[in-house]
Structure formats: structure tokens, C-alpha cells
Amino acid sequence: MTTQDILHETLSALTANKVRTALTMLGIVIGISSVITLVSIGQGAQGSIQASIQSIGSNLIIVSPGATRNFGYGASSGRGAARTLLMTDVEAIESQVQNIKAISPEIGGRYQVTAKGTNTNTSVTGVVPAYTTVHNVEISEGSFISDENVASRAKVAVIGPTTSDDLFGTGADAIGRIIRISGLDFKVIGVTKSKGGTGFGNQDDLIFIPLSSAQLFLVGDSIYVTFLSISASDASVMKPVQDDITALLLSRHKISDPANADFNVLNQADIVATASSVTGTFTILLGAVAGISLVVGGIGIMNMMLTTVTERTKEIGLRKAIGAKRHDINVQFLSEAVALTLIGGAIGVALGWLASYSVTSLGLLETSVSLSSILLAFGVSAVIGIVFGYYPARRASRLNPIEALRYE
Amino acid sequence: MIEIKKIAKTYKSGDMETPALRGVSFTIKDGEFVAIMGPSGSGKSTLMHILGCLDTPTSGSYLLDGHDVSKLSDDELADIRRNHIGFVFQSFNLLSRATVLRNVTLPLIYAGVPERERIKRATAALLSAGLAADRYNHMSNQLSGGQIQRVAIARALVNNPSLILADEPTGNLDSQTGDIVLGTFEKLNRDLKRTIVLITHERDVAEHADRIINLRDGLLIEDGNSHTKRTAKQAQ
Numbered sequence: 001m002t003t004q005d006i007l008h009e010t011l012s013a014l015t016a017n018k019v020r021t022a023l024t025m026l027g028i029v030i031g032i033s034s035v036i037t038l039v040s041i042g043q044g045a046q047g048s049i050q051a052s053i054q055s056i057g058s059n060l061i062i063v064s065p066g067a068t069r070n071f072g073y074g075a076s077s078g079r080g081a082a083r084t085l086l087m088t089d090v091e092a093i094e095s096q097v098q099n100i101k102a103i104s105p106e107i108g109g110r111y112q113v114t115a116k117g118t119n120t121n122t123s124v125t126g127v128v129p130a131y132t133t134v135h136n137v138e139i140s141e142g143s144f145i146s147d148e149n150v151a152s153r154a155k156v157a158v159i160g161p162t163t164s165d166d167l168f169g170t171g172a173d174a175i176g177r178i179i180r181i182s183g184l185d186f187k188v189i190g191v192t193k194s195k196g197g198t199g200f201g202n203q204d205d206l207i208f209i210p211l212s213s214a215q216l217f218l219v220g221d222s223i224y225v226t227f228l229s230i231s232a233s234d235a236s237v238m239k240p241v242q243d244d245i246t247a248l249l250l251s252r253h254k255i256s257d258p259a260n261a262d263f264n265v266l267n268q269a270d271i272v273a274t275a276s277s278v279t280g281t282f283t284i285l286l287g288a289v290a291g292i293s294l295v296v297g298g299i300g301i302m303n304m305m306l307t308t309v310t311e312r313t314k315e316i317g318l319r320k321a322i323g324a325k326r327h328d329i330n331v332q333f334l335s336e337a338v339a340l341t342l343i344g345g346a347i348g349v350a351l352g353w354l355a356s357y358s359v360t361s362l363g364l365l366e367t368s369v370s371l372s373s374i375l376l377a378f379g380v381s382a383v384i385g386i387v388f389g390y391y392p393a394r395r396a397s398r399l400n401p402i403e404a405l406r407y408e
Numbered sequence: 409m410i411e412i413k414k415i416a417k418t419y420k421s422g423d424m425e426t427p428a429l430r431g432v433s434f435t436i437k438d439g440e441f442v443a444i445m446g447p448s449g450s451g452k453s454t455l456m457h458i459l460g461c462l463d464t465p466t467s468g469s470y471l472l473d474g475h476d477v478s479k480l481s482d483d484e485l486a487d488i489r490r491n492h493i494g495f496v497f498q499s500f501n502l503l504s505r506a507t508v509l510r511n512v513t514l515p516l517i518y519a520g521v522p523e524r525e526r527i528k529r530a531t532a533a534l535l536s537a538g539l540a541a542d543r544y545n546h547m548s549n550q551l552s553g554g555q556i557q558r559v560a561i562a563r564a565l566v567n568n569p570s571l572i573l574a575d576e577p578t579g580n581l582d583s584q585t586g587d588i589v590l591g592t593f594e595k596l597n598r599d600l601k602r603t604i605v606l607i608t609h610e611r612d613v614a615e616h617a618d619r620i621i622n623l624r625d626g627l628l629i630e631d632g633n634s635h636t637k638r639t640a641k642q643a644q
Binding site: 001002004005017288297314315317318319320321322323324325326327328401402 | 423460501506563
């Protein structure tokens with residue numbers, strides 16, 4: 001039998017009972033389309049989380065102060081609140097660690113901020129000009145904090161677009177206007193470009209002031225920083241830079257056991273990897289749930305094929321009588337099952353793609369249908385056809401022609 | 409050329425052994441038209457299955473065109489059926505959802521004959537079976553009983569078999585249509601020198617053949633020229 005003959009036989013068998021064929025196929029359509037949709041949602045979530053992590057900076061290494069520990073049962077002063085990261089540490093890192101593109105010491109907290117008749121509660125961060133390089137911040141109006149601002153402890157501020165909208169109203173020009181932080185007037189000299197990010201803190205609702213001004217006016221001393229962001233010169237040197245910083249700070253703080261370190265050094269790649277592994281598990285979970293419906297669809301195929309074999313017993317007897325071998329019968333019924341799953345799979349892929357496209361266009365989540373998930377879906381549906389078609393086809397091919405011809 | 413020697417077939421179910429054939433021997437030469445006759449239970453169906461290579465005998469030998477086919481495997485038997493035997497059944501066994509032409513080409517598909525050659529041979533077979541060309545693209549369930557059986561005869565002819573086996577071919581037809589179908593067999597035998605074996609339980613159907621083999625209780629009880637043949641000879 002040629003391929004063309006097999007296709008002809010398959011088509012005529014499948015069109016003989018269209019309703020049954022369609023209903024059986026529906027099981028596979030639902031299975032495949034839910035696999036495609038759910039996996040694309042999972043991958044979309046993964047992508048959106050990764051993007052929001054990337055938006056906080058590139059090749060980023062974050063040093064934060066850790067809990068100071070005492071031996072015995074002494075109280076821990078807690079993370080973040082600790083004043084263990086000093087300005088001298090920052091200078092030492094800057095001068096002694098290789099492959100640093102930019103270093104951005106930061107000091108911050110949340111403050112009530114007021115303008116004429118309006119007020120908001122937002123995060124105020126003391127920064128140096130290197131902040132823009134490290135965190136990929138771009139300015140849409142005015143300018144960012146300059147070295148002169150830092151040197152002169154100027155009372156100037158750069159605000160995020162959301163903060164600007166909250167304080168001065170949507171679309172209003174904020175440059176040159178005065179905001180009040182902790183009882184002191186700051187002049188707005190710039191507005192950052194919207195990052196649109198969500199998730200890891202809103203990157204559009206914040207206020208930047210010079211680091212020296214924050215130390216002087218908001219904190220009251222100029223010895224420590226609350227946060228240190230470092231941009232490595234290249235993704236490949238992230239690990240050595242991270243190790244160097246850890247070693248340097250350990251020796252400066254005179255700590256011999258790294259487990260007792262009073263600071264944390266985090267690598268952006270680690271954060272991405274952690275988030276990816278979480279969303280990856282989530283995707284597998286979604287895929288597994290959808291996979292169950294695929295198996296149920298496959299059992300539907302087997303059920304239909306067994307019915308078909310019984311119904312067409314006489315036809316199988318005739319085919320054998322006129323010279324069909326076991327192999328011929330086997331191939332015929334197997335190709336019917338595979339055709340069912342492949343056509344069902346194709347419709348399922350189209351439907352799943354449509355579903356994930358609508359999820360994207362409704363603005364719920366930026367989903368992505370990957371080629372690999374389509375290929376996987378097709379592969380799985382072909383395998384299901386073979387697996388669930390195998391037993392009925394084998395049964396058909398082993399029928400005794402005499403008994404099959406007598407079957408009524 | 410068919411030579412069977414001391415063919416026996418015993419069916420076993422559990423401890424019970426039921427003999428269906430108990431040593432039957434005969435020879436059918438090429439171009440003969442033979443009827444195998446007998447009441448139900450005489451073993452004629454079993455004999456037909458063995459002659460048609462659908463089954464193998466428990467003992468004895470069967471030479472079809474010089475090949476011993478009595479001990480072949482399922483797939484080897486399928487090969488023999490494909491190349492040497494054409495079947496015509498009582499219940500026609502056409503594929504109802506396929507056209508007349510498709511039904512007739514089916515044996516050629518399994519034999520791996522190329523498509524153009526298939527259609528040529530199927531058309532020739534349908535013409536020999538006496539079916540008009542305007543029916544070839546009809547679905548087989550749109551035909552009358554007599555036409556259906558002639559399509560089945562064409563299907564049996566198309567692979568150019570050494571032997572055409574017709575199992576009660578008129579059993580589901582009225583006597584008039586039955587006569588037309590039997591006439592078709594006579595014509596195929598007379599004009600195309602086909603070897604035909606007709607299995608029947610009716611004497612007047614068997615009389616259409618030249619030779620009648622009569623079975624009873626799994627044994628051959630009579631083998632000779634049919635009455636029609638004898639009268640024809642006497643007339644000469």
C-alpha cells in the first residue's frame with residue numbers, strides 16, 4: 001500500500017461517521033489547546049517577572065546590610081535597619097575591586113511628601129549620579145542629580161512620573177516646583193522616564209535627592225548607607241566581582257566565618273534564577289493539569305477505535321481475504337488514530353494560540369507561545385495516537401479472516 | 409491446477425474434537441468449472457476455507473499451481489490469496505462507502521499495483537463481469553443486488569487469479585438475478601478460461617458447473633460430470 005492509498009482509506013473512514021470523528025477529536029483539541037494556553041501563560045508570567053527584575057538594573061550586584069549578631073541570646077537588630085554598611089566600605093570597594101562599571105551607594109526610606117495642597121507617601125532615596133547607570137534610569141524632563149548637587153548638599157529632587165502626577169496632577173509641568181520632604185523644601189529639577197514596571201516595587205513612584213542631602217537632612221549622619229548597588233562591567237565577571245566584594249567586606253568588618261557576615265551580597269542573576277525556578281515549577285504544574293485532559297482525550301480515541309474495529313470486523317475479514325497482511329491492517333487503523341490526533345492537535349494548537357493571544361490582547365499578561373510548545377504538542381498528540389491506537393489496530397490485524405467474515 | 413490429497417480438518421474445543429473433513433482428495437485442472445455441493449455440516453465450508461487459503465488443513469497436502477500451501481503462516485497465506493485467489497461471497501462484502509471502481513481496485517492496492525494500471529485492470533474486470541461503464545463511479549450501496557454481485561465478481565477477477573472461489577454467490581439473490589450471476593460465471597469460464605469453484609447446497613445451482621463434487625459428513629461421496637454437461641455431450 002502506498003502512502004497515498006493509506007491517506008485515502010483513512011480519510012474515507014474518518015468521514016464515514018463525521019459526528020463521532022468530531023467528538024473524539026474534540027477531546028484532543030481541548031487537551032492540546034489547554035496545554036498550549038496554560039504553558040504560554042506560565043512562560044508569559046516568567047517573562048514578565050524576568051523583565052521586571054531586569055528593569056532594576058543590568059549586571060547588578062546588590063550589597064545590603066545584614067543583621068548584626070551577637071553571641072549567645074542577644075537581640076538581633078534586624079536586617080536593613082542595621083548600620084553595618086559604611087561610606088568607607090563603599091570607597092574601599094570602589095578603589096580595590098576590579099571590573100566595576102559603576103557603584104551607587106543609596107540611602108532611603110519612606111516619607112510623607114507634600115506639595116501645594118497635595119501629599120503622598122513615597123520612597124525617598126539619596127543617590128549619586130552613578131545611580132542612572134546602575135539602574136537604567138532615564139530622564140524625560142530636566143536633569144538628574146549631578147556631582148555638584150551631591151557636593152553642595154543641594155536641596156533638589158528628581159521625581160518619578162507617578163509621583164509627579166500624584167503631587168502636581170496628571171500632565172502638569174513639575175520642573176522648578178517645590179516639594180516638602182520631612183519639613184524641608186526641595187526643588188524639582190527632573191522627572192524620570194516611566195519604566196512601567198510592576199512587581200518589584202513601583203519604579204515610577206519615587207523621589208531621588210542627593211546622597212549627601214539625605215544623610216544630612218533626613219538621617220542626620222553621614223557614615224552609613226542603606227543600600228549599595230554595583231554594576232559589573234560584564235555579565236561574565238559578575239561572580240568574581242561578587243566574591244571580591246564579599247572577601248573585602250569580610251576582612252574590613254573583621255569577620256572570619258562568612259556565615260556570620262553582617263551584610264548580604266546578591267547577584268541579579270541569582271534573583272532571576274530563583275524567580276525563574278519558581279515560575280518554571282508553576283509552568284510545569286499548569287502543563288501537568290492540561291496533560292491530564294490530553295490523556296483523557298487519548299482514551300477517547302482508543303474507545304472510538306475499538307468501536308470502529310468491532311463495527312468493521314466484516315470489512316477487516318474481507319480485506320484479509322483479498323490479500324491484506326497483518327501489517328496492512330495494522331497500518332490502516334494506526335494511521336486513523338494518528339490522523340485523528342494530528343488533526344485534533346492542529347486545531348488545538350490554533351485554538352490554544354488564539355486563547356493565549358486573547359489573554360495578551362486583553363492586557364492580562366504578556367503570553368508567549370513558543371515553537372517548542374507547539375512542537376511538543378504535536379509530538380505528544382502523535383504519540384498519543386500511536387499509543388492509544390496501537391491496541392485497537394493490533395486487535396484488528398489479528399482477527400481471524402474466517403470468523404471476521406462470518407461476523408454479523 | 410489444484411491438487412488436494414487426503415485433506416482432513418478437525419476442530420478442537422476443549423477436549424471435544426469435531427472432524428469437519430475426513431480425508432478428501434481430488435484434482436481440479438486449469439479452466440474447469442466445478443461445483444462443490446453438500447448439505448450443511450458436510451464440510452463444504454471448511455473445504456472452501458482451505459481451498460481459499462483462509463485456513464490450513466490438520467493433515468493432508470494442498471498443491472496450488474505446484475506450491476504446497478498447506479503449512480504456510482498467516483502472512484504467507486495472505487500473499488497466496490492476493491496473487492492466486494479471487495473470492496465471491498454470499499453477502500457480497502463490498503465497502504459501502506467506496507465507489508464501484510475503488511472496490512474493484514482494492515486487491516490491486518494490496519498487491520502494490522500502480523494507480524493507472526489499477527484503473528485499467530479494474531475497468532477490464534468490470535466489463536468482463538458484465539457491468540456497464542456508467543456505474544463505475546457510483547457508490548456500491550446505490551446498486552441492485554445483481555449489480556453488486558457482479559462488482560464482487562469483477563473484484564475477484566482483477567488480480568488475475570488461478571482460482572475463483574464463489575461461496576453461495578446466489579444465496580442472497582432472487583432466482584432471476586441469481587441466473588444472471590451464474591450466467592456470468594459460465595461466460596467467464598467459457599470465454600476467459602477461468603477456473604471457477606462454486607460452493608452451494610442447491611442442486612440446480614450446482615448444475616451450472618461442468619463437474620460436481622458432492623460431500624457428506626466430511627467425505628467425498630460423488631465426483632463426476634454434471635447433468636448439464638452429460639446432456640451436452642450426448643447431444644454432440
